[in-house]
Amino acid sequence: xxxxxxxxAVWRSFDLLLxxxxxxxxxxxxxxxxxxxxxxxxxxxxxxxxTLLRKPAGLYVTVIRxxxxxxxxxxxxxALPELGVRLGKIESFVLTLAIYAGAYLAEVFxxxxxxxxxxxREAGLAIGLTELQIRTSIIIPLMLRNVLPSLGxxxxxxFKDTSLAAAIAVPELTFEARKINVETFxxxxxxxxxxxxxxxxxxxxxxxxxxxxxxxxxxx
Amino acid sequence: MDFSFLDQLWVARIPLLKGLGxxxxxxxxxxxxxxxxxxxxxxxxxxxxxxxxxxxxxxTDFIRGTPVLVLVLASYYVxxxxxxxxxxxQAGILALAVFCSSHVGELVRxxxxxxxxxxxxAAKAIGLTFPQTFAYVLGPQALRxxxxxxxxxxxxxxxxxTLLSIIGVAELLLRTQEVISRTFMxxxxxxxxxxxxxxxNYGIERFGRYVERKTAVPS
Numbered sequence: 001x002x003x004x005x006x007x008x009a010v011w012r013s014f015d016l017l018l019x020x021x022x023x024x025x026x027x028x029x030x031x032x033x034x035x036x037x038x039x040x041x042x043x044x045x046x047x048x049x050x051t052l053l054r055k056p057a058g059l060y061v062t063v064i065r066x067x068x069x070x071x072x073x074x075x076x077x078x079a080l081p082e083l084g085v086r087l088g089k090i091e092s093f094v095l096t097l098a099i100y101a102g103a104y105l106a107e108v109f110x111x112x113x114x115x116x117x118x119x120x121r122e123a124g125l126a127i128g129l130t131e132l133q134i135r136t137s138i139i140i141p142l143m144l145r146n147v148l149p150s151l152g153x154x155x156x157x158x159f160k161d162t163s164l165a166a167a168i169a170v171p172e173l174t175f176e177a178r179k180i181n182v183e184t185f186x187x188x189x190x191x192x193x194x195x196x197x198x199x200x201x202x203x204x205x206x207x208x209x210x211x212x213x214x215x216x217x218x219x220x
Numbered sequence: 221m222d223f224s225f226l227d228q229l230w231v232a233r234i235p236l237l238k239g240l241g242x243x244x245x246x247x248x249x250x251x252x253x254x255x256x257x258x259x260x261x262x263x264x265x266x267x268x269x270x271x272x273x274x275x276x277x278x279x280t281d282f283i284r285g286t287p288v289l290v291l292v293l294a295s296y297y298v299x300x301x302x303x304x305x306x307x308x309x310q311a312g313i314l315a316l317a318v319f320c321s322s323h324v325g326e327l328v329r330x331x332x333x334x335x336x337x338x339x340x341x342a343a344k345a346i347g348l349t350f351p352q353t354f355a356y357v358l359g360p361q362a363l364r365x366x367x368x369x370x371x372x373x374x375x376x377x378x379x380x381x382t383l384l385s386i387i388g389v390a391e392l393l394l395r396t397q398e399v400i401s402r403t404f405m406x407x408x409x410x411x412x413x414x415x416x417x418x419x420x421n422y423g424i425e426r427f428g429r430y431v432e433r434k435t436a437v438p439s
Contacts, residue, residue: 178293
């Protein structure tokens with residue numbers, strides 16, 4: 001154990017790490033936005049009375065949740081071209097992450113939808129709103145407030161999952177860290193700095209979500 | 221897809237089975253080591269003296285804020301740099317066990333804290349010592365609380381085992397990639413690997429639901 005820490009090589013490439021971090025955050029942001037849309041549609045499928053909607057939605061959630069995300073990432077990048085779907089690295093990764101997020105968020109939203117009291121829907125009907133208006137202006141806002149904590153933790157875990165994009169050479173934080181590793185051989189320092197960047201960003205995201213929750217909390 | 225896939229699958233059966241075996245041993249080992257570690261983490265978080273609590277809180281927060289892939293890469297490259305020579309398999313297990321311990325630690329803490337204070341007070345009132353209180357009153361109730369979530373963690377570990385392919389452990393995913401580089405049947409073989417993982421994890425998920433039903437407090 002005669003290793004002496006020397007961070008200077010890592011500091012010289014620090015802007016690369018920051019660029020990687022920015023890309024990681026961008027990937028996570030895109031994935032959570034698209035994932036929310038997919039999850040919302042799937043959640044309405046999961047709580048629907050029609051088996052024709054419920055079964056496929058359930059199948060999607062079960063299959064995606066029980067498959068390792070690395071397999072999904074590799075599948076969509078290397079195997080989809082065989083089906084004629086050609087996507088760039090970043091597009092294919094965002095798509096995969098969104099589909100992955102959608103399955104987790106569908107379960108989150110389903111719980112949130114079931115927690116909205118039926119009286120809210122009845123009240124909407126009583127003042128003459130259509131089914132679509134009730135959903136968009138009453139049920140979805142109430143549901144979102146209910147699920148805000150889970151939404152926050154999903155965002156954080158998606159941010160961490162962006163590290164898997166390194167496996168298909170998307171230049172996000174983990175990929176840049178590996179590159180700096182190979183170029184400078186300052187292995188210990190690079191991983192210390194990279195993990196600290198991840199931890200700091202996760203704490204920041206968590207604090208941000210808590211602030212949003214406080215602002216949107218139901219007044220009592 | 222034609223029959224040549226089945227032929228290739230038959231040709232590749234031995235490496236794929238070996239890979240599956242390695243994946244299962246990675247998952248099993250990291251769950252066992254991670255759970256033992258995690259129980260200590262959970263106990264320290266709940267009953268530890270203040271400085272110990274801060275230390276362990278820092279550990280769990282750091283591990284939970286770092287992606288598993290980073291843990292795996294760091295464990296493999298850092299340990300060998302500072303002179304601890306572990307193979308990729310051992311380094312990978314270490315990383316996954318550490319990851320698992322932070323999750324188990326939090327769910328043990330959550331389970332212990334959810335037990336009403338009255339239970340401890342009742343145990344004190346009938347003269348039980350703390351170890352006795354833990355063994356007869358708190359432990360069993362915490363176990364019932366934590367078991368379903370623990371089964372979920374187990375499924376999580378099976379999925380995380382795929383990450384060891386990146387540091388060159390010949391588990392199922394790496395074996396699959398090797399077969400693909402020989403046969404160029406990426407669609408079929410990734411699908412097959414995904415299917416195997418699905419079957420394992422779905423089995424664990426069903427088992428988790430069963431455990432949840434069995435351990436639910438009768439109402």
